[in-house]
Amino acid sequence: MEQQATGMLDRVVALLDLILEQGQVLLTGLLRPWNSYQLAITLALFLLAHLLARIFTPRLQAWMRSREDWPMWRLRVLVLVRRRLRGIIFVALIWSVVIVMREVTWPSRSYLLVLLANLALAWLIIVFTTRLITNAILRRAVRWGALTWVTLSALDLTGTAARLLDHMDVEMGEVRISVLMLLQMLTVLTVFFLIAKFMSRWLSARIAASENLSPSMRVLSVKLLQTALFIAAFVIGLRAIGVDLTALAFLSGAIGLGIGFGLQKVVSNLVSGVIILMDKSIKPGDVISIGETFGWINQLGARYASISTRDGREYLIPNEDLITGQVVNWSHSDEFVRLDINFGTSYDDDPHLVRRIAVEASLTDDRVLQSRPPVCHIVGFGDSSVDYVLRFWIKDPTGGLTNIRGKVFLALWDSFKANGVSIPFPQREVRVLNPRGVQD
Template sequence: MLWQILVLAICLGTGAMLARVVRTQIASSDVKARFVRLGVESFARVLSPLLALLFIVIAKSMVEHWIRINLLRIAIPLVGSFALIRFAFYILRRIFARGGGTVGGFVLVFEKVFAVAVWAGVALYVTGWWPDVAQYLDQTVLPIGRNKVSLLTIAQASGSVIVTLVIALWVGAALEERLMRMDSVHSSLRVVMARMVRAILILLAVLLSLSLVGIDLTVLSVFGGALGVGLGLGLQKIVSNYVSGFVILIERSLALGDMVTVDKYTGLVTRINTRYTIVRSLDGVETVIPNEMLLSGAVQNHSLTDRVVRLATRLTVAYRTDIDQALKLLEDAARSVPRVVREPAPQGYLIKFDPDGFELELGFWIADPENGRSSVLSDVNRAIWKALQGAGIDIPYPQREVRILESIPRPDAQHSKEIPLGAR
């Protein structure tokens, strides 16, 4: 027994040390092929139990002629199950929590159920109850229509469907991540390709899982006809939104990072899904806009061909002001703000003659409207105020002069003189 514990400890320790060395080499090496790095990193989390399992199998075959190997026989399914659970958790986190996102409650529950099912299966295998449980599930049948299906068949079918779908989603997530890194391809085209690849993989996974279960794929023609009727009657809006989403992505009329105005909503396009688009306003509020609305209505894209946007501010100066000097001060003040671009250059204009003075306008351009307009307008106005104060130019406030040209007697005073004394 002690020899088995010693051999098991050596195998586990060697596997952990070798896995750590391999991970260190991978992290320090410059792997140019991203798919090679992706394939290696995918098994980094399960590398330690897999190597330990390999060493245990090798040690079992080497020492089985000299010592008892009952403990090693039990350790093989335990370590293998641990590797399977860690690999499944890695795949689920990569699918549903990419980019450092949080994991939803459904994924956490599924992970717990999967872990319990795997450990229960290992316990049944180790105790020798697995054949009896499998026979019981095979003999327990459920009537489904005219046919009878055993619980074992249902469990195998559910397992095959879940496994194929998870593998398809995992491969789709890996391909989507690689496609989104292709800077040479337009962002809209990358999104279209990623969505199409995922849809094709899910379709293939469903067809493969159905064939593994034993369902004849020709029966899908009936389902397709019913689906077509349903789409024609009650799902027109949903289908229209999906089609509109693909049309928008293919036409490239919208892209991630565009500054748009749709109806009364203005903001940055942060996500383009197949059914809706998310627009994040400058105050942080996200609006979910159906894609059909983007395709059928008017959309102002402030950065379709050029991200540079013009802003303007107006002010009034006194009539004694030198206009040329004032306009030059305005333009220099705008140039002093970092967010104002140099080309096109800021330009000052004399708009009109107000009763209080000259009305001037300063037009300038910015290249990052997604960072907000109020802040840059405030910076420009503050720079203008400092420049005018330094030059001694006043900004007049509205005022009026009221002159009384002559004294007019009040009407009640005239009437009072005409009334006799006796009548008072």
């Protein structure tokens, strides 16, 4: 092991010496008179671009505020332009100078300017294109990796850098792993994963727009498609850089052991999610009650279901609980829901009149269905009142149940007051049997 480390260190030192020699040659070339002039011109153009950006940025920002009616994507492009205004101005200035110098002088006297102009343009293009990557960490890594590669390519140092990274290796038996191999693997896997992510989003949008599939089958198809694409991206990426996949076979035993000891709940939730999607017992948009939680399903994930309630909370219910627990699905077969309201009136009130008033009062709310007329029945004779139940139907449980009950109760109160129907309450009469025995 020490011999391998010593050999690798010697190779790295030798390559560093070569890089230093090339750096000295490059520095010597830069110190030539015309190259020094080109560097001075570049610095002057950069300072001019910085000054112009300081002048035009407030004006551009004020103009952007007056374009609030523009689409969001245009405003985002303008924000990016405002942030990179100095670079845009610098690229425009340096290329203008390059074009002029090519016309009035020899190409060799503008070689360095052309090199710097190409680098500046490449960096600007990379900065703009990497904004398409939503993940900040991945975007930063791709941006700096691309900038490094472009710079090395422009300076003709890619071969030297590749040899340096390839000599920084570790050998474990017959397996040799170098820094160059790791970077290649990371780059290739990143590219394939980005392609898989793009295809997954595109195909998911097509599946979601299909009216021939039920909501549950859409979610299941999207999950299976995403899993297949990312697995394929991983396998193809490893094969593209020459990794022998048979060497990964021993991981199956470790994965099985991990599932057996620590991932039972995770696997149970995954399997439960697939069962839910296949049997269509619960689907996005359904209104359900589980325990004390009442709400509608926003999303069915691989591990949990997202349920939104009327008070703005979002509950993440594990899929296993939806399989093993008792779930009330208010919209499983249809959207119609029947609600019951219990109330009582005085024995002096006509029950026929009370029933008619209750039905008419419930119909004053637009959510109560007239196609399924409300009914009111006597359910018992209580100690203080005649007890009734009012039953009515709605077809939008996502609009809430408590609020519609409250509105119907309020309509009953108003109708009873208007028609002289009284709502009794328990009364107790206290008699003193021995008033003389009461002492002050």
